[in-house]
Amino acid sequence: MELYKNTIFGFYREGDSLIHKIDPRIKIILLIMIIVFISFIRTFSGTVFIGLFLLLIMKLSNSSFFYILKGLKPVLPIIILIWIFQIIFYIGEPGNILFQWHFIKISVLGIKISCLMMLKAISIYFISSVFFLTTEIVSFTDAMERLILPLQKIKFPSHEIIMVGVIAFRFVPTLVEELERLMKAQIARGANLDRGNFIVRAIKLSGLLIPLFISAYGRAEDLVLAMESRCYRGGEGRTRRISKKLKIFDFTSFIFTVLFFSLTFLTIRYFKLP
Amino acid sequence: MSKVIIKVENLFHSYMQGTPFEKEVLHGLKFDIYEGEKLAIVGPTQSGKSTLLQYFNAIFIPKKGRVIVDKQDTKDSGLNLKELRRKVAMLFQHPDSQLFKETVADDIAFGLKNMNFPEKVIEITIKKALATVSLDPNEFFYRYIFSLSGGEKKKVAIAGILALDPEILVLDDPTAGLDPKGRGDFLNSIKFLHDKLKLTTVFVSSNMDDVVELADRVMVLVDGKIKMIDIPENIFIKKEKLLSYGLTLPSVVEVVDELIKSGINIDEKIISIDQLEESLFSYVIARDKVPKQSH
Numbered sequence: 001m002e003l004y005k006n007t008i009f010g011f012y013r014e015g016d017s018l019i020h021k022i023d024p025r026i027k028i029i030l031l032i033m034i035i036v037f038i039s040f041i042r043t044f045s046g047t048v049f050i051g052l053f054l055l056l057i058m059k060l061s062n063s064s065f066f067y068i069l070k071g072l073k074p075v076l077p078i079i080i081l082i083w084i085f086q087i088i089f090y091i092g093e094p095g096n097i098l099f100q101w102h103f104i105k106i107s108v109l110g111i112k113i114s115c116l117m118m119l120k121a122i123s124i125y126f127i128s129s130v131f132f133l134t135t136e137i138v139s140f141t142d143a144m145e146r147l148i149l150p151l152q153k154i155k156f157p158s159h160e161i162i163m164v165g166v167i168a169f170r171f172v173p174t175l176v177e178e179l180e181r182l183m184k185a186q187i188a189r190g191a192n193l194d195r196g197n198f199i200v201r202a203i204k205l206s207g208l209l210i211p212l213f214i215s216a217y218g219r220a221e222d223l224v225l226a227m228e229s230r231c232y233r234g235g236e237g238r239t240r241r242i243s244k245k246l247k248i249f250d251f252t253s254f255i256f257t258v259l260f261f262s263l264t265f266l267t268i269r270y271f272k273l274p
Numbered sequence: 275m276s277k278v279i280i281k282v283e284n285l286f287h288s289y290m291q292g293t294p295f296e297k298e299v300l301h302g303l304k305f306d307i308y309e310g311e312k313l314a315i316v317g318p319t320q321s322g323k324s325t326l327l328q329y330f331n332a333i334f335i336p337k338k339g340r341v342i343v344d345k346q347d348t349k350d351s352g353l354n355l356k357e358l359r360r361k362v363a364m365l366f367q368h369p370d371s372q373l374f375k376e377t378v379a380d381d382i383a384f385g386l387k388n389m390n391f392p393e394k395v396i397e398i399t400i401k402k403a404l405a406t407v408s409l410d411p412n413e414f415f416y417r418y419i420f421s422l423s424g425g426e427k428k429k430v431a432i433a434g435i436l437a438l439d440p441e442i443l444v445l446d447d448p449t450a451g452l453d454p455k456g457r458g459d460f461l462n463s464i465k466f467l468h469d470k471l472k473l474t475t476v477f478v479s480s481n482m483d484d485v486v487e488l489a490d491r492v493m494v495l496v497d498g499k500i501k502m503i504d505i506p507e508n509i510f511i512k513k514e515k516l517l518s519y520g521l522t523l524p525s526v527v528e529v530v531d532e533l534i535k536s537g538i539n540i541d542e543k544i545i546s547i548d549q550l551e552e553s554l555f556s557y558v559i560a561r562d563k564v565p566k567q568s569h
Contacts, residue, residue: 013295181371184333188364189435190356190388211374 012136018253019061019134024143026250030257031131037261038123045273047119049264054126061134068129072122079121086114141166142240160234171219178215182208279442279474280307280330285339287325287498299325300498302339312468312475314489314506316482318520322498323446323478324367330444330476331362344441360389363440367447369427372434373419378404381419382434389438403437404430407463425456429463436467443467445477449484461487482524486510486545494519510545526550 022030038050058065072079090110099106132140145162152158183193186208193204267273287300299322307313315323328334329341332348332355341348343362366372375381382400391399401411407429414430422430428448435443448464449457461484468475479485485492485506492509494502496519502509510516510527517523523531530544533554540553 178371181366181368182374184328185364185366185372186374186384187333188331188359188366189385189438190359191384192356192388207374211371215370 013133017062022253023246023250024135024139034127035124038120050123057130061130063133083114083118137169277309278306279309281342283340310472312488312490314485314492315478317495321495327444331359331364360438362442363435364444369431372431378417378430379415382437385438399437403433407433442474447478482522486524507543
């Protein structure tokens with residue numbers, strides 16, 4: 001019965017590695033770029049290159065492979081289900097059909113493409129995990145704000161949106177803690193929250209929602225007062241506590257990534273790898 | 275010594291087991307709680323007090339070590355958890371997390387319904403429980419939880435667990451957040467309950483005055499290790515040690531300290547206000563006697 005202390009929020013792990021040191025703005029751009037690159041990969045040889053890249057990144061960031069892998073466990077059934085569906089319902093050129101039963105067709109090409117999709121999805125999971133393991137939620141949201149700040153010019157409320165995001169992130173652990181407290185109080189009086197089938201459990205958990213909402217509203221009210229009493233009036237003209245400048249190292253990491261993937265694509269194209 | 279009711283043997287506890295964040299918070303605790311005693315657990319924040327309490331009613335099951343409550347090992351797979359949790363009543367720090375139904379009666383009935391009490395008995399039991407914590411059953415039965423004051427909420431929360439007829443009362447920092455009057459009321463009702471129902475009481479407190487007022491024995495828990503476990507007089511005499519753990523002293527002990535420093539000769543083992551009053555009284559009488567004899 002430990003939710004709070006056993007849950008990892010935002011994944012961040014303190015550290016001093018090279019990946020930790022990359023400016024979060026650059027890191028966000030890199031993450032998006034890498035995800036795009038990965039989705040452009042169409043061959044198995046390409047996934048080998050991605051694998052190499054991921055191994056390098058994990059080595060540089062000192063993150064444990066098995067630890068990230070463990071995080072995959074809860075979503076594994078869904079991934080496998082999607083994989084199976086893809087194999088069964090793949091509609092492509094009529095290639096070598098191995099097996100056919102009514103509308104279910106299993107083709108070599110279908111298996112190939114769905115395996116590739118799986119590998120790519122898992123790679124994206126890994127690279128995002130490394131990102132969140134090495135980036136503090138605070139510096140992540142700060143960097144996000146800086147990246148979309150120019151949109152303020154076209155009346156896009158970037159500061160406000162990020163502020164809402166920051167507060168939401170900030171309150172996840174608090175609410176989980178609150179939920180844990182409520183659950184323990186009910187268990188202590190003989191409630192069996194972890195017994196019964198799925199529906200029974202859902203009904204029991206719904207009894208926790210009302211007190212949880214009430215306490216969340218209470219907290220929100222306090223927060224509003226605390227912010228207003230410190231003269232918070234939105235983003236206009238606010239200065240920053242930490243001002244970060246991009247360093248040569250940040251550009252190097254950027255160039256390295258672009259170079260790596262360009263070489264990957266060129267190699268695959270040039271040698272016509274499968 | 276009377277019967278041992280809770281036996282803790284070599285108890286370890288870690289958070290986030292099997293992750294890089296793993297942290298051990300209890301390091302091999304070993305102690306006994308005797309039937310009918312009032313044991314206070316004190317310690318600085320993050321010392322593992324609240325974690326330890328949750329082992330007594332099997333919210334936590336030991337992974338390493340054993341906790342035996344009333345001759346039953348909480349690790350035992352055949353354990354009747356409901357019965358154990360009825361026996362060991364737990365009051366949480368914030369009554370708001372414990373009260374979640376709309377009305378007082380509904381909330382107290384929650385535990386009773388979980389324990390499968392018959393419908394007919396429930397209403398009588400609720401009224402009895404309210405009376406035990408000195409709340410008027412007729413007034414409070416249909417009151418909304420939101421309309422209660424902090425002290426009343428605390429009392430309703432206790433009524434909710436007392437209705438289950440427990441044998442052991444476990445309280446997590448029970449007087450935190452109460453005003454002085456509420457605190458006095460609350461301590462009195464706990465004392466009253468203890469004397470009347472002979473409940474074994476284990477409580478965590480950050481207020482040393484509460485400890486002096488309630489406890490028969492005090493356990494000092496620092497960084498998940500038991501530093502001292504003894505009667506309050508023997509604990510509070512070790513002032514430097516307590517201060518070095520980041521704990522405070524009972525206000526009476528501080529007053530006695532100052533009095534002794536300013537040359538008033540009283541026993542430094544005094545910890546309660548009654549003892550202080552008595553010895554100051556006899557000190558004044560003794561002092562007044564001296565000049566009379568010299569005349």
